[in-house]
Amino acid sequence: MRVYLDCWPCFLRQALSAARRAGAPPGLQRAVLVETMAELRTLAADATPPEMGERIHRLVRERTQVSDPYRAAKREATARAMALLPTLRARVDAAADPLETAVRIAIAGNIIDYGVAESFDLEATLERVLHATPAIDAFPALRQALQRVDAVLYLADNAGETVFDRVLIERLPVPVRYAVKAGPVLNDATREEAIAAGLDQVAELIDTGCDAMGAPLALCSPDFRGRFERASLIIAKGQANYETLSGVDAPICFLLQAKCTVIAEDIGVAPGSVIIEASDRLRTVGGSVG
């Protein structure tokens, strides 16, 4: 997905929020906005939102000399989600279809996203996502694929959302490699936040080799690219992974909420929709072996 004009106001809002989280005084906040506007003016027509987001967050880190403006927000989100962990596990245990409920829970966790909004209601989102009819529902293909593969590459999204991922990973029948960012960007999970959420207890932690949003393969490390290319099933969480990988030929299952109106329109669903989307490769593999 390319950057739409509707994204411009949102990028300014995000830049201002990041600068404030980094403790920038008003003059520096203004300078960050002015530089963000210059970036927007010169942005290539085919640039994706995660590419622009990465520029903004790099700019804020450089100008403020704060390496991780979202550290406090990430810790708080992880703590809030960890407090829900027993409830989330109990919901899965009590479910008629534990795997499907665990997938829904992982999608509910995707509401933790400081790129889209400054606050979120975890409990309300959980109930909404557990009871929603997905606008795109490739869960059968995901279930089928899980019976045929011997490992899963799981692409993480945000800190706190990690806890919801853990609930799903605990229900997966095969070993999982959990890929986080190699450095801070927005509130995306790095190794530090994954460990705080206990992901190291249920998966092998790896990273994308870069601090880009999503998983733009050209920027990722050769090691990550190798794992990505050899994976027989990839679960990709959230908007940025969707935006950077939706055109890539690989066996991917995207789990996300279409939180912003622009991405929802681009996908052709209502804002807030629950999406379980299988790539062509995943659908083909699922069909051929099912």
Add this chain to the structure above:
Amino acid sequence: MRVYLDCWPCFLRQALSAARRAGAPPGLQRAVLVETMAELRTLAADATPPEMGERIHRLVRERTQVSDPYRAAKREATARAMALLPTLRARVDAAADPLETAVRIAIAGNIIDYGVAESFDLEATLERVLHATPAIDAFPALRQALQRVDAVLYLADNAGETVFDRVLIERLPVPVRYAVKAGPVLNDATREEAIAAGLDQVAELIDTGCDAMGAPLALCSPDFRGRFERASLIIAKGQANYETLSGVDAPICFLLQAKCTVIAEDIGVAPGSVIIEASDRLRTVGGSVG
């Protein structure tokens, strides 16, 4: 109130929306955003939001050669409000305190504002405002002043909101001059929209002499300024009138909802608050004669 950095994203959103309403193709929409960013970069530190808004809407009108991009939106808002007119009058008739209910209704109509959001729920807002406790409540001072003056200068805000103003004006015990904008800006009411809402049947229509948002006196006509200076009671509707007149020494009662978070913070109230605020002059006059 000056322009805050938080207003910058909102101005970009408003510029894009106005350009689209004017039928601008994507390339021109982008050009309008680029020019809006240039305006923001060079904006004086003490500029008010209505001043910046005026620049944006002038820019859109000039670049698109569409004199009134909000014409359709203004007609639709007026039609929706006119459909509610019998209900609004019945609410006033049935009220224990008809004047207070009429004031609340006028404030409810202030939700019609394409500067703040792209849509609104008139009925839900009406119920909310009728039952809300105002965050600032100078209604007693307004009631008292109305008993002492022989005319009211009423500063209009948006098309459609005019119908709600009409319900209040029908209850005022003295003649009213209703001041609209002299030319189109955003969805502000001009003479055309005031007549469509029947304001000419209940008040003498005048205009500010300019197409600026709110009532920046330096830009208004000498005729309007004279009426403003001679008025013994001014009722000023909405955010833009508040933003341009809150520092002016005149007997003003501001009726508005603090719809955006920036203005709410500036005033020191919760977003969405109902505000009935008397200027110092109005309070003094009310006190000295009460």
